[in-house]
Amino acid sequence: MELINGTYTIQGIDVLKLANQFGTPLYVYDGARIAEQITKLKSAYSAANVKIKYAAKALTNVSILKLMRKNGVGMEAVSLGEVHLALRAGYLPGEITFTPSGVDFSEIEEAVTLGVAINIDNLSTLQKFGARYKDTYPCGLRLNPNIMAGGNIKISTGHSNSKFGISVLQLEEILTLMRTFGIRISGLHIHTGSDIKETEAFLKTAEVLFETAKSFPDLNFLDFGSGFKVAYKDGDIVTDIQELGGKLAKAFNEFCQRYGRNLELWLEPGKFLVSEAGTMLVQVNVVKPTPTVTFAGVNSGLNHLIRPMMYDAYHHIINVSNPSGTQQRYTVVGYICETDTFGSDRDLNEVREGDILAFKNAGAYGFSMASNYNSRVRPAEVLLINGEAKLIREREKFEDLLKGQVVIDL
Incomplete structure (x- = not known):
């Protein structure tokens, strides 16, 4: 303004x-500003094979979702309602990632029927998924890195007492379920919270993800979530997107060399794309x-x-x-x-x-x-x-x- x-x-x-x-009251969204934020993020991570997945929970209006897709952004959903809104906005099932928390297994089954990508965030659901689908439908895993990060305890999601994700300390239990049912793990996902200012917090999380990924031989992507801090008032310290993008892309590419295959680097920005718009x-x-x-x-x-x-x-x-x-x-x-x-x-x-x-x-x-x-x-x-x-x-x-x-x- x-x-x-x-x-x-x-x-x-x-x-x-x-x-x-x-x-009034009235919500006004600046479409050009949203497009600028998308361009900024793509530029910062241009050294890697980056895929941006908009965290739709931030703002779910179908016209906003259409704008995201027009600008080459996929979608990350946390509910079946968001999945169906994305489909209504013109997204193809393969462009949508479903990462729910603690839902009934029937929601997972419906997501499979719809053909969207799925991230599983608890061992109970992973066991049911393996028993039901075995190696016929790949899934990703949402991990909990046991790292405290974020601007507020209510939006910090990666610490040891958070409900989100499967703890990296339970890796052996994950691998046992994989072997038992032949589950195909296509990617690993970590999101530690929102309003994270420090580049080092993201890089620390990345190291946990890289170390864990060594145990999964058939990955297609690593999803680093988001949590980028935006400015709310003059003088606010924000995430240095260019610095973070350069450092994380470099670390990611080096990991891919060690892994023996080029993977996709996924990001899930919500607030970063629409807040200031x-x-x-x-x-x-x-x-x-x-x-x-x-x-x-x-x-x-x-x-x-x-x-x-x-x-x-x-x-x-x-x-x-x-x-x-x-x-x-x-x-x-x-x-x-x-x-x-x-x-x-x-x-x-x-x-x-x-x-x-x-x-x-x-926004x-x-x-x-x-x-x-x-x-x-x-x-x-x-x-x-x-x-x-x-x-x-x-x-x-x-x-x-x-x-x-x-x-x-x-």
């Missing part, structure tokens, strides 16, 4: 006009001064953007209606009947009732984690593409809250 001649714009489109045209627009309902704080209450809440309350995540807030106003301090809160704070003690240009505020970095885990809590409808979504604003999801209506409900006579 840029301030040009006193007007905030995204890709040259007036933000206030978007709010007027589509209403997303902006959420809200309207100020009330400005409420108290003896200790001035609240700016908006027409949204944790039902639409839960990250500040769930992860203590920071989202930069801009008053796009009053770019030249005198700065004052506000706590921006939502309309949900809970403690529902978007940002505390923020210096914003004077906020007036009816003003439009913009929350930045709202990842915004709408995809939205709910109907307090019986509130979910927002519309708009994609800016080729200089135009395209509605890609209608705003819900009250009738949508009743879908699926069965009203009985009492």
Whole structure:
């Protein structure tokens, strides 16, 4: 988002006009920015045979998935719902990887029927898979490297107490199941968490993966997950993608030489591709001064953007209606009947009732984690593409809250 001649714009489109045209709250996604992030990642890993698999849970709108495929990005799904959304977006089954956590085995069976690639994350499922399919359908393994990494314990997934993956300390049990059933392991997957800033944390994980891979002679890929840190505010330290890509690609190529065969290097970015491309627009309902704080209450809440309350995540807030106003301090809160704070003690240009505020970095885990809590409808979504604003999801209506409900006579 840029301030040009006193007007905030995204890709040259007036933000206030978007709010007027589509209403608020509103999610706006910059398609050009998504494409830029894809290009940046491909460039950083260009020395290796890299395959990018978009972690769809970050933002699952079918139009976004179509945009990813148009830009040469595969898809990583964690649910059958995401698999079917990817198929609806035009993905071929072989372009989709299904990496669920703790699901019923019937979901694995359906994924096999659909023909998608599967990563298995526990020994129980691996045993059932082997007994059912033996060597007729290859699978990958999600491993737990016993490494603590990530910006928040809630998004750290590779430590020893995490529910995700099969511990690398259980390698012998994996190999026993392989030999017993003739299971074909096509790849190994590790994802240690999100918001990882240090290049060395990724390289340390890679060494665990390389060491483990020596025990699997028929691999086609190694999947390093993602977790790249993006900037939420000025001065944030982010993952140096170019440095990491160069070092990891070099280490990967050296491993492939030792392994005796060239493999594919897979990445699963979600937030990195869509976070900075997303902006959420809200309207100020009330400005409420108290003896200790001035609240700016908006027409949204944790039902639409839960990250500040769930992860203590920071989202930069801009008053796009009053770019030249005198700065004052506000706590921006939502309309949900809970403690529902978007940002505390923020210096914003004077906020007036009816003003439009913009929350930045709202592309990842915004709408995809939205709910109907307090019986509130979910927002519309708009994609800016080729200089135009395209509605890609209608705003819900009250009738949508009743879908699926069965009203009985009492």
